[in-house]
Amino acid sequence: MSLYLRNARYVDWRTLKIKPGTIQVEGGADGGIRFVGEVPSELSPEDRLLDCRGKLVTRAFACGHHHAYSALALGMPPPEQVPADFQQKLQMVWWKLDRALDPELVLLSALATALDCARNGVTFVIDHHSSPMAVEGSLDAIAGAFEEVGINVLPCLELSDRDGPAASEKGLAETGNRLAAGKPCLVGLHASFTVGDELLTEAVLLARKYLSGIHVHAAEDAIDQETTFAHYGCRVIERFKESGVLEFPRTILVHGLHLDRGERAIVKGSPAWMAENMESNQNNRVGFFSGEGLSSRVMLGTDGMHSDMLKSAQAAYFAGIDAEKASMAEIYSRLRRVHDYLSENGFAGDGENNLVVLDYPSPTPVSEENFLGHMFYGLGSRHVESVIARGRLIVENRKVLTVDENQVLALTRAGAAKLWRRLAEMA
Numbered sequence: 001m002s003l004y005l006r007n008a009r010y011v012d013w014r015t016l017k018i019k020p021g022t023i024q025v026e027g028g029a030d031g032g033i034r035f036v037g038e039v040p041s042e043l044s045p046e047d048r049l050l051d052c053r054g055k056l057v058t059r060a061f062a063c064g065h066h067h068a069y070s071a072l073a074l075g076m077p078p079p080e081q082v083p084a085d086f087q088q089k090l091q092m093v094w095w096k097l098d099r100a101l102d103p104e105l106v107l108l109s110a111l112a113t114a115l116d117c118a119r120n121g122v123t124f125v126i127d128h129h130s131s132p133m134a135v136e137g138s139l140d141a142i143a144g145a146f147e148e149v150g151i152n153v154l155p156c157l158e159l160s161d162r163d164g165p166a167a168s169e170k171g172l173a174e175t176g177n178r179l180a181a182g183k184p185c186l187v188g189l190h191a192s193f194t195v196g197d198e199l200l201t202e203a204v205l206l207a208r209k210y211l212s213g214i215h216v217h218a219a220e221d222a223i224d225q226e227t228t229f230a231h232y233g234c235r236v237i238e239r240f241k242e243s244g245v246l247e248f249p250r251t252i253l254v255h256g257l258h259l260d261r262g263e264r265a266i267v268k269g270s271p272a273w274m275a276e277n278m279e280s281n282q283n284n285r286v287g288f289f290s291g292e293g294l295s296s297r298v299m300l301g302t303d304g305m306h307s308d309m310l311k312s313a314q315a316a317y318f319a320g321i322d323a324e325k326a327s328m329a330e331i332y333s334r335l336r337r338v339h340d341y342l343s344e345n346g347f348a349g350d351g352e353n354n355l356v357v358l359d360y361p362s363p364t365p366v367s368e369e370n371f372l373g374h375m376f377y378g379l380g381s382r383h384v385e386s387v388i389a390r391g392r393l394i395v396e397n398r399k400v401l402t403v404d405e406n407q408v409l410a411l412t413r414a415g416a417a418k419l420w421r422r423l424a425e426m427a
């Protein structure tokens with residue numbers, strides 16, 4: 001089976017060189033693309049042809065850190081009291097919401113997120129999930145929901161000690177089961193300040209056993225450093241280094257705002273990756289990310305705020321201009337480094353045959369030299385017209401082909417109403 005994109009203007013996602021022509025897109029988990037002179041005169045019944053005249057085609061996007069479980073919080077009534085700080089926000093909103101999730105709501109949250117990803121041209125998601133009262137089967141359920149929409153996912157559970165040892169034991173078992181089955185998975189932890197030494201040790205042992213990595217929030221707010229220092233007499237990254245978290249090239253440290261120079265040097269000297277989530281940091285008023293003193297292993301995520309990586313990149317750039325003298329080239333690299341994380345670590349499904357067709361009727365010329373200007377000042381997810389994942393068309397002319405969008409949205413709206421009622425009863 002092949003998909004042909006005729007009359008495309010292909011923007012090479014690494015070099016930004018623009019090449020016009022007809023592209024043959026291979027199917028499969030790690031299929032490639034190649035330019036062909038002409039579309040074969042006789043196509044097989046499985047082959048598809050998409051005319052891309054006047055459109056840009058480039059690599060689809062991927063999200064380095066997401067929380068599908070928060071999808072049904074969109075428009076949710078706020079807590080009765082305004083949270084005074086980051087910890088109160090966790091306690092009054094997120095730690096309440098994740099406890100209210102049952103298996104049906106976990107599934108609907110994942111479907112809502114996957115659908116949003118499809119519409120935004122995001123074909124791979126690294127997810128950090130929490131539903132401490134509905135742990136068993138949650139990882140496979142999330143993966144199944146993403147798969148139904150045609151999106152690839154690398155899931156994990158954000159384990160912590162806040163719901164007692166039974167919940168974290170269940171979470172370790174759920175994670176271990178998925179890893180033992182050879183399915184893509186990371187060992188997830190919430191953050192240093194909510195994870196005791198025993199759980200931290202067990203998580204690292206699990207990651208070692210299956211050559212996985214740890215996906216954990218790190219120094220998102222000052223409270224992570226303060227609590228870690230008070231309990232363990234060291235800083236967050238020192239604790240992670242000591243416990244083995246940083247030994248894995250699959251490890252993802254998320255946020256990394258409140259790191260001192262020494263910690264930045266430790267992260268740089270390790271094979272671990274960092275995920276930046278600028279809008280979430282702004283939303284939580286916890287500070288601004290800076291790549292100073294870190295390696296180039298920084299990628300972008302959304303932290304559950306939305307599923308639009310173009311928006312994430314633009315936010316990282318505009319806030320980063322002041323916070324870290326960010327350049328468009330550096331932020332664009334961060335947007336794309338998730339592809340390196342996934343390929344270097346052997347995760348399937350993020351090959352060159354993941355593409356977006358952009359209907360971008362720019363009033364000015366688009367070239368290799370000025371593509372970044374268009375990327376940050378012109379392009380938006382509204383220009384995503386068609387999306388190809390694993391060589392398969394999953395969105396065509398803004399219509400999702402894999403699931404009945406209206407039917408899914410009716411289910412997620414009903415799910416959200418149930419979740420909000422439950423939260424109101426918990427108050």
Ligand SMILES: [Zn+2]
Nearest residue numbers: 067128254303
């Ligand atoms: Zn997060």
